[in-house]
Amino acid sequence: MVIRDESIKNQLGDLYAEVGELFVNARGRLEGTGHPKENVVTSSAYLVENFSRAPVLVMCAIWGVHDNSGRPGLFDSAIPSAWSFNLALRSRGLGTAYATMLNNRPNEVAELLGIPPGVTTLVCFPVAYTLGNEFSPAPRRPASDITYFDQWGFTRVAPSVDGSARIQDGPGVVVEIDTEARPRAVWEIVSDINMPAQFSNEFVGADWLTNGEIEVGSIFRGRNSIQDVRDWETDCIVTEWIEREVFEWRITDPDKPGAIWRFEIAEQGAGSRLRFSMTIGKENNGTAPRALRDPLLENDVLFERRLIHKANMQRVVEGVRELVDGPANDDRR
Structure with a gap:
């Protein structure tokens, strides 16, 4: 009409x-x-x-x-x-x-x-x-952040030549969850470097190596363990820190990271959406050598490793939601 x-x-x-x-x-x-x-x-x-x-x-x-x-x-x-x-x-x-x-x-x-x-x-x-034409696109995530391959939450930074997962393409994982809490409350939880240890089957804990206020460049040491396989530690460098919005850290070397890990918080109605993502690096980690040892098995190695990451990351975001919202109920599930 x-x-x-x-x-x-x-x-x-x-x-x-x-x-x-x-x-x-x-x-x-x-x-x-x-x-x-x-x-x-x-x-x-x-x-x-x-x-x-x-x-x-x-x-x-x-x-x-x-x-x-x-x-x-x-x-x-x-x-x-x-x-x-x-x-x-x-x-x-x-x-x-x-x-x-x-x-x-x-x-x-x-x-x-x-x-x-x-x-x-x-x-x-x-x-x-309209008065004028100063229009601009709304902020949007890059397509590589929201396009999944073969499994929900499986990402890659660069396009694949043959469709399979390759270390050189930056394979990653994303999990997201909505919470009734405001970003401030979620931030208080995810900015605690020891919080994931409450829920992950692999991450054990961490300690800050730098003193003072947390900022880009701050370093903490993370401890990890895979039962009956190995225990290891990694130095983690904060590469983005925006209170109530973003906490990102890179493993071992900021320029050649073993992995990039990232929490992001966005307002979602009266609550928040928590996004937890990671990208496997091309070096300085245990996954890349295993994946590159046999090109025929590279895709399978990355698939299995990302399934493990995804399961742990999902446990973490669900744990965060329970901490800020209280125990889950049937309706929310």
């Missing part, structure tokens, strides 16, 4: 302002704080206050009523067309915002627009020409 009538737009704007009041209130609390959500909240509050000023409102709707089953269904066929509409606007010098808060007032919207029973509104686009 294309809506240009000023009276109808104003009434939709009033509804939007009612459901969006929380953004206006939050803007006052976050303004000038540098909070990571400050810009998003400020933009959302501006839209709440100016929704009806857009020359045109375009409402996307579909026949049917969502069953909340969690299965692919009603919205899945309509949402791609809504995103395509966004792209079409950009190609013509127009801009919009993906506004869904009117979905909280479906009956009022239906009555105002004369929408019959059995039709569901999905999103309303305020459309106007």
Whole structure:
């Protein structure tokens, strides 16, 4: 539906302002704080206050009523067309915002627009020409961080020539978990170098070798043990340290690391998402020589070693969640 009538737009704007009041209130609390959500909240509050000023409102709707089953269904066929509409606007010098808060007032919207029973509104686009074109991509992880090969969480830094895992391609592992806790609480746990020892079957513990405040360049010594195989220690150099966000360390040599380990914390709704990743180095570790000993077995050696890493890393992130959220319950599982 294309809506240009000023009276109808104003009434939709009033509804939007009612459901969006929380953004206006939050803007006052976050303004000038540098909070990571400050810009998003400020933009959302501006839209709440100016929704009806857009020359045109375009409402996307579909026949049917969502069953909340969690299965692919009603919205899945309509949402791609809504995103395509966004792209079409950009190609013509127009801009919009993906506004869904009117979905909280479906009956009022239906009555105002004369929408019959059995039709569901999905999103309303305020459309106007943009002031300037200083657009930039949203921050996104590199494809190599989120593309998995053969097993969920198995990554590689460089493309493989034949599709198999090779030391030279930087094989790695990623595990992630959502928690109800805020980043501050998660950071207090993951910034403790001894925490993984509570949950890992391989990592035993660690000690700081440098004194004072932790920063890039700080060094700690980690102790590891594989039962009935070997015990070993490694020096770990902190290569990134952003409080409440990132803790990364490299093994033995920052320039030629035996491995790169990394915790990342991101806000996820009212809670956090914890990402724990590692990349196996080309040297200065025990895995590379074993993998390179026989090229025919290189893929298998890396596959098995990463399965072990993944299992331990999964235990660690689940342990972190239990520490900050309390024991798991059936619903969360």
